[in-house]
Amino acid sequence: MESITESLLFLTIIGFCWASSPxxxxxxxxxxxxxxxxxxxxxxxxxxxxxxxxxxxxxxxxxxxxxxxxxxxxxxxxxxxxxxxxxxxxxxxxxxxxxxxxxxxxxxxxxxxxxxxxxxxxxxxxxxxxxxxxxxxxxxxxxxxxxxxxxxxxxxxxxxxxxxxxxxxxxxxxxxxxxxxxxxxxxxxxxxxxxxxxxxxxxxxxxxxxxxxxxxxxxxxxxxxxxxxxxxxxxxxxxxxxxxxxxxxxxxxxxxxxxxxxxxxxxxxxxxxxxxxxxxxxxxxxxxxxxxxxxxxxxxxxxxxxxxxxxxxxxxxxxxxxxxxxxxxxxxxxxxxxxxxxxxxxxxxxxxxxxxxxxxxxxxxxYEILHNIDPLSFRPRARGDEWLGNPYFDITTQAAIRIGDWKLLTGKPGNGKWIPPPESGMEIIENTSLRDELVQLYNIRHDPSEMTDLARSRPDIVSQLLYRLSLYNATAVPCSFPKEDVRGSNPSMGDGGWGPWL
Missing domain, CATH: 3.40.720.10 (Alkaline Phosphatase, subunit A)
Structure with a gap:
């Protein structure tokens, strides 16, 4: 009987603590x-x-x-x-x-x-x-x-x-x-x-x-x-x-x-x-x-x-x-x-x-981040790139992935300039040798500013990350990007504001 009483008391205390928790x-x-x-x-x-x-x-x-x-x-x-x-x-x-x-x-x-x-x-x-x-x-x-x-x-x-x-x-x-x-x-x-x-x-x-x-x-x-x-x-x-x-x-x-x-x-x-x-x-x-x-x-x-x-x-x-x-x-x-x-x-x-x-x-x-795979991205003309024949991933696709310290970019990743604040008086820096590279690899821990492309010196890492991109790509749903609808282009057709039109 005593053990039952103790058990009920214990449950009462637990319930009180839960009820009075912040x-x-x-x-x-x-x-x-x-x-x-x-x-x-x-x-x-x-x-x-x-x-x-x-x-x-x-x-x-x-x-x-x-x-x-x-x-x-x-x-x-x-x-x-x-x-x-x-x-x-x-x-x-x-x-x-x-x-x-x-x-x-x-x-x-x-x-x-x-x-x-x-x-x-x-x-x-x-x-x-x-x-x-x-x-x-x-x-x-x-x-x-x-x-x-x-x-x-x-x-x-x-x-x-x-x-x-x-x-x-x-x-x-x-x-x-x-x-x-x-x-x-x-x-x-x-x-x-x-x-x-x-x-x-x-x-x-x-x-x-x-x-x-x-x-x-x-x-x-x-x-x-x-x-x-x-x-x-x-x-x-x-x-x-x-x-x-x-x-x-x-x-x-x-x-x-x-x-x-x-x-x-x-x-x-x-x-x-x-x-x-x-x-x-x-x-x-x-x-x-x-x-x-x-x-x-x-x-x-x-x-x-x-x-x-x-x-x-x-x-x-x-x-x-x-x-x-x-x-x-x-x-x-x-x-x-x-x-x-x-x-x-x-x-x-x-x-x-x-x-x-x-x-x-x-x-x-x-341990990793898929930054994106954009199937509708601009596809640059690819000629003579050593990674074009890889069996994993189309490197003309704009994509990026980070695994551990390594970051891989494919296709055209966007603005690649280093732009100092205007008040600094420093000049904008651009590495023109990388403009046409379809594969770029950086060690972000050691090189957070992405100054040194290591793709050619670490083909083993490139292959691993291309393979990982292929695995992610296999899980992707179709990209939704319909054409703009003229019915939604003129707010005066509704209440004068941008809002639902369908």
């Missing part, structure tokens, strides 16, 4: 748009980012973290935890009138966190398709959406153009609200929305906020007070306005953290900061000393600024630099783990739970 953490994911590697202070930039710098230095800096070279693919992988080759979004971005979106049978992170009891909110950029209503954020697990559907829009007028027609591009859920916010600067406007959400949030419920900033994507627009702060530091006019936009973004990050603290939520919050791709060097961004930039599979296009900050992190990892291999697909399983959720109904993930790597400094369980 909420899963609030998760705030701040996604910057087109922020370059060399555009934050802690990477040596002249651009002032004190809030971002402090959060990074007090948290865990992710210095071997990868995204995709352009907008839609990164967002699709963040939302699903799956490579582009497994969702059909291998090629380019989703354009205004493209009848395409992230497939509706893909379970996205908002849905899983909502199932786990979270309130879920998206502020800012969507850009994974809007041609039908089922594609939209509030139909994909987000309780609320305030933002825009396209790649970019005017920061004050909140409209976008396809070169022929112009339409509003600011909505609350599916309702057009752009005219209500006419003249309000986007970064400030979205930040106020985040502050309002946080201040009104029910503290007894965990929050997931994906703050998908418009900044610092073109058009280059910012209040003069921000850009004028760089008059004596940056001569290049694009770079100067861009720097002001980054400063405005930095202030936004600080305001969001202050709002979390004021609401009593900060002590139970995990804050993640990431760029969606490298900076556009033609539009003020910079990735020095990395090679290339936005739209390139070189490091400058895909190695992103990122950090995690949270009072929940153990003291021994706070202020650390993490150089373990991490990919944007990893956030899906990592955040579901933090939320104490499950993976029921989720398609096979390419992402890996990285919480122990981030919070404990343990080695990353990830």
């Amino acid at each position: 909420l899963p953490p609030h998760i705030v994911f701040i996604l910057a748009d087109d922020l370059g590697w060399n555009d934050v202070g802690y990477h040596g930039s002249v651009i002032k980012t004190p809030a971002i710098d402090n959060l990074a230095r007090e948290g865990v800096r992710l210095e071997n973290y990868y995204v995709q070279p352009v907008c839609s693919p990164t967002r699709s992988q963040l939302l699903t935890g799956r490579y582009q080759i497994h969702t059909g979004l291998q090629h380019s971005i989703i354009w205004m009138s493209t009848p395409l979106c992230l497939p509706s049978d893909e379970v996205i992170i908002a849905q899983k966190l909502k199932e786990a009891g979270y309130s879920t909110h998206l502020i800012g950029k969507w850009h994974v398709g809007h041609y039908m209503s089922h594609c939209l954020p509030h139909k994909r697990g987000f309780d609320s959406f305030f933002g825009f559907y396209q790649a970019g829009s005017d920061y004050y007028f909140h409209n976008s153009t396809n070169g022929v027609y112009t339409g509003w591009d600011l909505r609350r859920d599916d309702l057009l609200v752009a005219d209500e916010y006419f003249g309000k600067y986007s970064t400030t406007m979205y930040t106020q929305e985040a502050i309002d959400l946080i201040s009104k949030h029910d503290r007894d419920k965990p929050m997931f906020l994906l703050f998908s900033h418009q900044a610092v994507h073109v058009p280059l627009q910012v209040p003069a007070s921000y850009s004028n702060a760089y008059l004596d530091l940056i001569e290049d006019p694009k770079r100067r306005v861009y720097a002001g936009m980054v400063s405005s973004l930095d202030l936004s990050v600080d305001d969001v953290v202050c709002a979390l603290k004021s609401a009593g939520m900060w002590d139970n919050t995990v804050l993640i900061f990431s760029s969606d791709n490298g900076g556009s060097t033609a539009e003020g961004g910079n990735n020095w000393p990395l090679r290339g930039g936005k739209a390139s599979l070189h490091e400058g296009g895909i190695r992103a600024v990122s950090f995690v900050n949270s009072p929940l992190l153990p003291i021994n990892v706070k202020g650390s630099i993490n150089k373990e291999l991490i990919h944007v697909t990893d956030w899906f399983p990592t955040l579901v783990h933090l939320a104490k959720g499950n993976f029921n109904g989720v398609k096979p993930l390419d992402g890996i739970n990285q919480w122990q790597t981030i919070s404990e400094g343990k080695p990353s369980p990830r």
Whole structure:
């Protein structure tokens, strides 16, 4: 009888502990748009980012973290935890009138966190398709959406153009609200929305906020007070306005953290900061000393600024630099783990739970990253390349893969120049001998700037990585990239804004 009583007491204690356990953490994911590697202070930039710098230095800096070279693919992988080759979004971005979106049978992170009891909110950029209503954020697990559907829009007028027609591009859920916010600067406007959400949030419920900033994507627009702060530091006019936009973004990050603290939520919050791709060097961004930039599979296009900050992190990892291999697909399983959720109904993930790597400094369980295989990429004319006859993979296809320290690129990977910041006075560097190389191999640990192509000296590694590409390619679904639909090209045919047309 005594043992039964003890057992019941034990079960009562266990049940009490479970019932009184703290909420899963609030998760705030701040996604910057087109922020370059060399555009934050802690990477040596002249651009002032004190809030971002402090959060990074007090948290865990992710210095071997990868995204995709352009907008839609990164967002699709963040939302699903799956490579582009497994969702059909291998090629380019989703354009205004493209009848395409992230497939509706893909379970996205908002849905899983909502199932786990979270309130879920998206502020800012969507850009994974809007041609039908089922594609939209509030139909994909987000309780609320305030933002825009396209790649970019005017920061004050909140409209976008396809070169022929112009339409509003600011909505609350599916309702057009752009005219209500006419003249309000986007970064400030979205930040106020985040502050309002946080201040009104029910503290007894965990929050997931994906703050998908418009900044610092073109058009280059910012209040003069921000850009004028760089008059004596940056001569290049694009770079100067861009720097002001980054400063405005930095202030936004600080305001969001202050709002979390004021609401009593900060002590139970995990804050993640990431760029969606490298900076556009033609539009003020910079990735020095990395090679290339936005739209390139070189490091400058895909190695992103990122950090995690949270009072929940153990003291021994706070202020650390993490150089373990991490990919944007990893956030899906990592955040579901933090939320104490499950993976029921989720398609096979390419992402890996990285919480122990981030919070404990343990080695990353990830050994490789498929950066992409794009079957619709430009195929260069191939003559006399020694790898043309390999039995594994068509080297005229644009592709890239990282295994361990080794990175292989095939086809035309995009901008291959080394572009220093304009304010440095240094010259742009270009290795013209590599222009026509269809296979390039780099040891990224020893050569993160991709200065020395080792393809000819290490044919054994090239063969291994080509074979690995072939295995991935065998799992790829057909690439979806339909022609633009004229029915979606004129917003005046609907409610005057870019939105579903089918």
